[in-house]
Amino acid sequence: DARVTQTPRHKVTEMGQEVTMRCQPILGHNTVFWYRQTMMQGLELLAYFRNRAPLDDSGMPKDRFSAEMPDATLATLKIQPSEPRDSAVYFCASGQGQGMADTQYFGPGTRLTVL
Amino acid sequence: AQSVTQPDIHITVSEGASLELRCNYSYGATPYLFWYVQSPGQGLQLLLKYFSGDTLVQGIKGFEAEFKRSQSSFNLRKPSVHWSDAAEYFCAVGARNTDKLIFGTGTRLQVFP
Numbered sequence: 001d002a003r004v005t006q007t008p009r010h011k012v013t014e015m016g017q018e019v020t021m022r023c024q025p026i027l028g029h030n031t032v033f034w035y036r037q038t039m040m041q042g043l044e045l046l047a048y049f050r051n052r053a054p055l056d057d058s059g060m061p062k063d064r065f066s067a068e069m070p071d072a073t074l075a076t077l078k079i080q081p082s083e084p085r086d087s088a089v090y091f092c093a094s095g096q097g098q099g100m101a102d103t104q105y106f107g108p109g110t111r112l113t114v115l
Numbered sequence: 116a117q118s119v120t121q122p123d124i125h126i127t128v129s130e131g132a133s134l135e136l137r138c139n140y141s142y143g144a145t146p147y148l149f150w151y152v153q154s155p156g157q158g159l160q161l162l163l164k165y166f167s168g169d170t171l172v173q174g175i176k177g178f179e180a181e182f183k184r185s186q187s188s189f190n191l192r193k194p195s196v197h198w199s200d201a202a203e204y205f206c207a208v209g210a211r212n213t214d215k216l217i218f219g220t221g222t223r224l225q226v227f228p
Contacts, residue, residue: 004158031214043159043205043218050214091158100147100209101166104216106158 002026004094004107012113018080021110023092024073031095032075033104034060034067038088046090049075050097082114117142119208121219129227130198136191136222138180138206147209148189149216150180154202162204165189176200201226 005024013019025032033048047057052069060067064083069075079086089111093104118141128134140146147166151159163174170182180191189206203223207216 033214042220045215048214056213056215093158095214097214099214100211101164102209102214103149103161103164104159106151106160108156108158 002105004092004105006090006092006107006110008110009108010111010113012115013082014115015083016081017114018078019082019086019112019114021077021090021092021112023075023077023094023107025075025092025094026105027073028096029094029105030072030097031102032069033093033095034075034077035091035093036088037091037109043091046077079112082112084114087112087114117208117210117217119206119217119219121204121206121222123222124220125223125225127225127227128196131195134191134193134196134200134224136204136206136224138189138191138219139187140189140206140208141187142208142211144211146189148180148182149207149209150174150178150189150191151205151207151218152176152202153205153221159205162191196224196226198226198228200224 031050034046046060047067066078089109091109093106095102095104120139149164150162153159165172203221205221206219
């Protein structure tokens with residue numbers, strides 16, 4: 001049963017520290033999405049990639065967030081420096097690049113708490 | 116602009132009762148519509164999707180949804196709810212010419228025994 005995996009599942013850190021979240025998309029999927037979920041804002045798209053190239057990162061605060069795909073099996077989302085307002089659940093999802101018709105497969109999320 | 120509205124933030128039903136979760140969309144052409152479910156502490160899982168053809172779509176876990184173009188709606192239904200259906204439900208529309216999904220704000224379903 002192919003699944004999207006995310007590590008770590010939980011992360012507690014102090015303000016100002018760097019946070020790196022990792023995602024392994026389903027093998028063969030060529031699109032990767034990063035979402036942030038909070039009670040106040042709901043589910044927000046931060047960035048997404050196709051064939052490892054960033055297509056849209058308009059939802060991401062550029063001054064502290066960065067997203068990369070070092071290879072087809074790994075996507076990373078970094079926050080440096082982290083702030084308490086970054087506390088949220090961060091989801092990665094992958095898809096087969098079928099455009100509007102595509103199904104996105106979500107990972108279990110990383111719950112980030114910034115103190 | 117494309118958008119999705121889920122008017123009900125929270126719904127409570129008794130186990131065995133029928134369920135209908137509302138979803139309205141704004142889209143200038145034939146939409147690609149999705150329902151996802153999020154169980155506590157989990158990621159989102161696709162329940163069903165509609166692209167074209169039969170306007171009544173069957174999904175997993177006994178759910179179905181009906182696309183009504185005249186009402187710009189894609190409501191999710193289940194004839195008899197089980198306690199394990201307690202979760203948050205998200206309606207989404209595929210954004211034109213991209214891989215992106217536009218999600219609604221979600222409806223939290225609570226099921227009483």
